[in-house]
Amino acid sequence: MLDHTNVFRPRRKTFLRLTVLGTVLAAATALSGCSGSPGGSDSDNTVSFYSWDNEASMKPILDEFKKENPSIDLKVSYGTPVQGYISTLQTRINSGTAADVFIITAENKTEIMNGGFAKDLSGEPWIGNIADAAKATYTKDGKVYGAATSSWGGGILYNKDLLAKVGFTNPPETWNDFLALCKKLKDAGITPFYEPADTIPVSLAALVGLQNQASGGTMDADIWAGKTSFAKTWTGPLEDWSKLFSQGLVSSSVAGLTGDQITSEFQRGSVAMISTGSWALGSIQKAAPNMNIAFMPVPGDSGTYWAGAVSPGYAINAKTQHPQSAEKLVEFLQSKTAVELYQKQNAAITTTKDFTPKLDPALSPMVPAVRDGKFYLPQVTWPTNSAALNSEAVSLLQQLIQGQSTPEKVASGLDAKLASLQGK
Numbered sequence: 001m002l003d004h005t006n007v008f009r010p011r012r013k014t015f016l017r018l019t020v021l022g023t024v025l026a027a028a029t030a031l032s033g034c035s036g037s038p039g040g041s042d043s044d045n046t047v048s049f050y051s052w053d054n055e056a057s058m059k060p061i062l063d064e065f066k067k068e069n070p071s072i073d074l075k076v077s078y079g080t081p082v083q084g085y086i087s088t089l090q091t092r093i094n095s096g097t098a099a100d101v102f103i104i105t106a107e108n109k110t111e112i113m114n115g116g117f118a119k120d121l122s123g124e125p126w127i128g129n130i131a132d133a134a135k136a137t138y139t140k141d142g143k144v145y146g147a148a149t150s151s152w153g154g155g156i157l158y159n160k161d162l163l164a165k166v167g168f169t170n171p172p173e174t175w176n177d178f179l180a181l182c183k184k185l186k187d188a189g190i191t192p193f194y195e196p197a198d199t200i201p202v203s204l205a206a207l208v209g210l211q212n213q214a215s216g217g218t219m220d221a222d223i224w225a226g227k228t229s230f231a232k233t234w235t236g237p238l239e240d241w242s243k244l245f246s247q248g249l250v251s252s253s254v255a256g257l258t259g260d261q262i263t264s265e266f267q268r269g270s271v272a273m274i275s276t277g278s279w280a281l282g283s284i285q286k287a288a289p290n291m292n293i294a295f296m297p298v299p300g301d302s303g304t305y306w307a308g309a310v311s312p313g314y315a316i317n318a319k320t321q322h323p324q325s326a327e328k329l330v331e332f333l334q335s336k337t338a339v340e341l342y343q344k345q346n347a348a349i350t351t352t353k354d355f356t357p358k359l360d361p362a363l364s365p366m367v368p369a370v371r372d373g374k375f376y377l378p379q380v381t382w383p384t385n386s387a388a389l390n391s392e393a394v395s396l397l398q399q400l401i402q403g404q405s406t407p408e409k410v411a412s413g414l415d416a417k418l419a420s421l422q423g424k
Contacts, residue, residue, distance in 0.1 A: 047325035048075040050092070050099035052085055052312050053346070056283070061341045065332050072325050075099075080258075081312075082107055082199045083394065086387060093117055096319070100326040104138055104146035104315040106380040107199070108387050112315065113138070118145040119316040119323075126331050131351035133373055137310040137380065146313025147334045150348040153295075153366035153375055154202040154277040154307035157284075160292040162190055162272040171296035171304075175207070175240045178299050182249040185272050193250055194266070195275035196259040197401060200378055200393050202275035203244075205307035206298035207237035209376025214302060220381045223418070230414040238400070238407035240300070245401050255401045267291070277308070278363055278370070282347035285360070294362050297369075306366055308375030311348070385421045392417040 051058050055078055066074055077099065079085035086108045092098040093115075104112050112118050120143040121127055127135070130147055138146030156178075160168075166184040182192035195201045211233050212219040222228045244250040254262075259276070266274045267287040275298075284293070297304035314333050316326045332338050336355045343350045343357045349370050350357045359367060369375055378393075379386045396413045399405035405413075 045071050045322075045325060046073045046075065047101065047322050047329050048077070048099040049329060050089060050102040051076055051078050052081055052103040052105070054078055057342075057345050060345060061333070061338050064337060064341060065329065068332065069328060072328065074329070079103075081105075083391065098317050098319075100317050100320040100322050101329050102315055102317065103312045105312040106137070106309050106377055106386065107390050109138055109146070110384055110386055113140040113145050117318055119318045119320070119326075121145065121147060121316070121330070124327070124331070126334060129334060129353050131310075131353065134310045134313065134351055138313050138315075146315050147330055148311050148313035149334050149339050149342065149352050150279075150311045150350040151370050151373075151375075152277045152279050152308050152311050152349060153363075153370040154205065154275065154377075155295045155297045155366060156193075156203070156273050157266070157276050157280070157293060157295050157362075158273040159266070159269065159271075160294060162269070165190065172299045173304065174299050174301055175243075176301075179243055179247065179249060182244070182273075183247075186249060191265075191271040193244065193273045193275075194254055194257065194262045194271045195250075196257060196262055197255045197397055198258070198394060199390060200397070201241070202277065202307040203298050204237060204241045204397075205377055206305045207241055207300050208234060208378060209305045209307065210300040210302050211237055212376055212381070213305065220378070221383060224383045230411045230418070231408070234411040234414065235407050237300075238410055242400055242407055245403070252401050252403065255398050275307075278349050278366060279311070279346050281360060281362055282345055285347070295365050297365065306369050306375045307377055308366075308370055309377040309380045310351075385418070388421055389414065389417060 058076070062074060062076060066072070079088055082105070085103070086105065089098065089102055089108070090111070098117070104118060122142070122144040127144060127147070130144075130149070133151070134148035135144050137148060138144060162185070163181075166181070166188050168181065172178040172181055185192035195203060215222065215233065219228065219233050223230060223233065245252055262274055263276065263280060263284060265271045267284055269288075269291070278295075284291070297306050314330045316323070316330055320326045334352060336352070339350050339352050339355045342348060343355075347360050347363065348357070349359065349363065349367060379390050382389055393414060396405060396410040400407065400410050
C-alpha cells in the first residue's frame with residue numbers, strides 16, 4: 001500500500017481541519033447504530049471501498065478483483081490524501097456511512113484503533129504474509145488493524161538534466177549545500193524546488209528525523225514524557241527548513257499547491273526538484289518517460305536522512321454489513337497478484353513475503369534505508385493524538401511559509417497543542 005503515500009501521500013489538497021479524537025469517540029454510538037452488525041448478511045455480494053490511491057493507480061488492481069470475483073458488486077470512492085482523506089473518512093465514520101474497506105494511516109491510526117472502528121485482522125489466515133514492521137505499525141494490544149503491503153521512503157526527486165545546467169555532479173551533503181544548489185538554479189532561471197505543505201513536508205520530516213537519530217531514537221517518547229519539548233528539538237530543523245522561504249528560494253505560493261499540482265509541474269520540466277516519496281515514481285515515469293530522474297536523501301548538518309514509513313494499510317470497517325465480501329477484498333489486495341500489479345503501477349517498495357519486487361534504479365539510493373527502517377515520519381512515532389497534531393502542524397507551518405510566524409512560534413505552538421490534548 002502506498003504511503004502516503006501518493007502522501008505523502010502528493011495527492012493531497014485543501015487544508016481541512018481534522019476532527020479531533022474526542023469528536024470521533026463521541027460519534028461511536030452513531031457508527032454502531034448506522035453501519036450494521038459485523039455478522040451482517042453477505043447475500044447481496046456487495047462491498048464498498050474508500051481508496052487512498054487514485055483511480056489510475058487502483059483500476060488495474062480492482063479490475064482484476066472483479067474478474068476473480070464476478071458475483072461481488074464493488075463500489076469504489078476515491079479520496080485525496082492526506083488531510084482531505086482523513087477528514088472525509090472521519091465524517092463518514094461519525095455518520096455511520098464509512099465504506100466496508102478503508103485506509104488506516106499513520107495520521108489516523110490512533111483514532112481508528114482506539115475508537116474500535118476497524119476489525120481485528122490478526123486471525124486472518126493470510127496475515128502472516130504481511131511484513132513484521134507493517135503489522136507492528138498497525139497493531140494495538142496484540143491486535144492488527146491494517147494490512148500494509150509496502151513501505152516508502154521520501155526524499156528529493158530531481159531532474160538530472162536541469163541540475164546539470166548548473167554543474168551538479170553529486171548530491172549535496174549538508175542543508176547549506178542544498179540551499180546553495182537551489183540558489184544556483186534560481187540564478188540560472190530554473191525554478192529550484194517545490195513541495196506540498198498540506199502535511200508535514202518530506203524535507204522537514206527528514207531534518208527532524210536527524211534530530212531524532214541524534215537523540216537515540218527516543219525524541220518523541222521523551223517529548224510526551226515531558227523530558228524534552230518540541231521547542232528544544234524542532235526549532236533547529238525548522239530554522240533550517242524555513243530558509244527556503246526566507247531566502248526567496250521557494251515562493252510562499254507553494255503552500256497553496258496540491259501534491260498533484262507539484263508533481264505535474266515536475267513532469268513538465270518546470271521545476272528542478274520536488275520532495276516526494278517512492279510511491280510517486282511510477283506515475284511520473286509514465287507521464288514523462290524520457291525524463292532523467294533520481295532520488296537523493298535530504299541533507300542536514302549532521303548527515304543525510306530519509307522521511308518515510310510503513311505505508312497506509314487496508315482496514316475493514318468494524319461495523320461492516322458485508323464482512324465476507326470485505327474480507328475477500330482485503331485478502332485479495334494483499335495477495336501476490338494484487339501486490340505485483342500495484343508495484344507495477346506505482347513502483348512501490350512492496351514488503352509482502354510472497355512477492356519480491358524488481359525496483360527501478362531511481363529508487364536505489366533509498367531502498368536499503370527503507371528496508372532497514374532507517375526513516376522517520378513524525379505522525380508515525382508520535383505516541384498519541386497524531387491526527388490533531390498533524391493538523392495543528394500544517395496550520396502553523398503555513399503561517400511560517402507566509403512569513404506570519406517564526407520557527408520558535410511553530411515549535412512552541414506544537415508544545416501548547418500537545419499540552420491541551422493531554423489536558424494540561
